[in-house]
Amino acid sequence: MRYTKQQWYTPAEVAIHNTASDCWVSANGNVYNLTPWLEEQIRLCKCTKTCSCPTKNWFCNDCVEYCPCFKRGYVYCDAKRLAMTILMYAGKDLSYWFKDGNWVQQIHPITGSTVTYRKHGHGYRNPVVPSTRWRPFEPWWRGDKYVVGKATAKTRPIRITNTLTGSTVTLEVCSEETIYEIMMRYLPHNSHLMSYTWRYMGKSLCLKKTLEENGILDERDRFNDVALAENMHIPAILLYYDDDLTEDPPRDECFCGDVTCKINKPAACYKSTST
Structure with missing residues (x-):
């Protein structure tokens, strides 16, 4: 008998991959393994932070000392914002984030320009207002780099x-x-x-x-x-x-x-x- 690799995944099979070390999401009919993408995003954070919890991981929630981003009032570290947003929705379907293969857009209430709508913020690499911190963003949902299979419609x-x-x-x-x-x-x-x-x-x-x-x-x-x-x-x-x-x-x-x-x-x- 010839054994083949699984091609289609049910929502229940995607939902079990909901941790920082094993993060899967489904979007636009595909299933993505974003674990290596998360690790790459975390390496971009240059904030000095001392973690007091025993696990010594970036995704722990019981830290006593926070980086300067927390002192400025951010819920997440600015460099980790996008990664933490994905981690919040690990194991879920993110198709409603996109329209015609692109991120859903909105008119920004302050600048009046058309920007991508991101519920938890844009992060330090793609600020809404003009800034020297702007950097090109590589969409994880384009291409087959992180695709592991297809999400079933039913x-x-x-x-x-x-x-x-x-x-x-x-x-x-x-x-x-x-x-x-x-x-x-x-x-x-x-x-x-x-x-x-x-x-x-x-x-x-x-x-x-x-x-x-x-x-x-x-x-x-x-x-x-x-x-x-x-x-x-x-x-x-x-x-x-x-x-x-x-x-x-x-x-x-x-x-x-x-x-x-x-x-x-x-x-x-x-x-x-x-x-």
């Missing part, structure tokens, strides 16, 4: 039932994913997928097509129209064991979870086992 539940063992797993998948990509999500529950035939209503599924293209419709909107619960009926895909005696190639991760095993990497633990 998620849907799907049940996968193994007719051999009788086990059933309910997954939240992206509506744009093909059956093969859904198989990658189901892989932790059954590592010997190629020995099974995937069927729905007695018909074999095409692995290169989505659920909708295979005739597995999402009827939750119809349930809502007649005041029924969305989870009243979840379509089920049935897996039939073929007994073809095939074996999957070794994976790069161990299945046993033993720490010493992961360090030594014995060949026996890295062979796929059937369920």
Whole structure:
């Protein structure tokens, strides 16, 4: 079996990356990993600051001594303003910040000029009023430098039932994913997928097509129209064991979870086992 990299992400998968050391956001249909961008922004801060908290990290909130930016009345350090703004919205969708691929703009009430609308301020690199501190700003949302995948427009539940063992797993998948990509999500529950035939209503599924293209419709909107619960009926895909005696190639991760095993990497633990 050929393992592929995940292409589509659900909002729940993006939401778990909500820390300074692991910061993901979604915007304009893409998912961005802004962790290296945050680190680069923090290096721009030249303020002298002594942190008294034990963690000694830039994102701690219990510092006793603050940099001069705090003494001037700023909520955040001026050099860290943009980074802290992104960190506040880590794991969330930021599409409403943009319009037609550019930052939403407004008429500044003081200067009367058209500027980008940023709720928490512009930062020291792009001041609103004319200043010698102005520096070019590299938009993180342009290009593929920080893109890790695509954000789904709609998620849907799907049940996968193994007719051999009788086990059933309910997954939240992206509506744009093909059956093969859904198989990658189901892989932790059954590592010997190629020995099974995937069927729905007695018909074999095409692995290169989505659920909708295979005739597995999402009827939750119809349930809502007649005041029924969305989870009243979840379509089920049935897996039939073929007994073809095939074996999957070794994976790069161990299945046993033993720490010493992961360090030594014995060949026996890295062979796929059937369920």
